[in-house]
Amino acid sequence: MSVAAIKIDQVQKQFGKNVVLENVSLEIPRGQTLALLGRNGAGKTTLIRMLLGLLKPDAGSIQVDDCDPTREAIELRRRVGYLAEDQTMYGWMTAVELTHFLNPFYPAWNQSLADDYLERFDIPRHQRIERLSKGQNVKLGLTLALAHEPNVVILDDPALGLDTIARKEFNRDLIEHLQAAGRTVLFSSHLLDEVEAVADAVAILDGGRIIRQSATETLRSEVKRFVLNSVEIAGVTPPPGLLDVRVWESQFVVTVDGAERFVEQLNSLGIEHEIVELSLDEIFESFVIGRTQAWPQAGMPVVV
């Protein structure tokens, strides 16, 4: 058994002329929860569909729980729990009927675990699925994704459309039932404030590439915002990992990936600075819409 539960190596995918994924590589160690972040249309669902063998990569390779999704799709489906974005289910069945219906498709299906989830998630067993609320629907989807005790769980924007409290409940359930059981979880999301509490690691997908993958805590300690006096910064070499520069009255507000190195650089030059901690939301924003053009070039007059 390999150490990585999910291994994506140099994957490419294009639809017609639209290159959606370009040299995407990503590894998720067993037992880890990784949040895949990206703006609308970044390619999250496309990547997830390839992990499940529903789409073939144009190039590159994928391993999920030691299976190649393109060649072992059925075996893979049995080992992986999947909750799709806007999952549609048989509306005319009741929740409990659906669990019994799916049972024979999965050799490892655990009906008493399915019953247990229905109860713990407060899903009315005998109500038709079409009459369940959005929150109950998502939780039923989660029940179905987990009842065969998969090693790997893939959730495509699971909290989409849920209200704030339902999302918090969902995240709590995710932590209690998946992480505690040592499952590997990959979930895509754009609700970053909530990802923070759940994800051990995040990967940011932008422009068809993974532009950053890191432990959530490491990312927060390495990406910081600095407030600097504009006169002092003139002529200083832009730091590696510069993500964003804004001119604010007589100050430069600079976001850097590699905060420690930048602090050393500023200290060695005797430049005073204030450090601002960022939320994951602000970090994500700096990566995907940050602008670095406002960094002053040596010899350039500086706005004061």
Ligand SMILES: Nc1ncnc2c1ncn2[C@@H]1O[C@H](COP(=O)(O)OP(=O)(O)OP(=O)(O)O)[C@@H](O)[C@H]1O
């Ligand atoms: N089957 C397909 N045929 C053609 N283009 C597709 C197909 N599936 C996805 N695309 C295109 O690929 C790009 C990525 O779509 P994808 O659904 O993977 O993004 P996403 O990150 O999941 O977005 P969202 O957060 O909005 O769900 C989009 O430009 C989309 O139009």
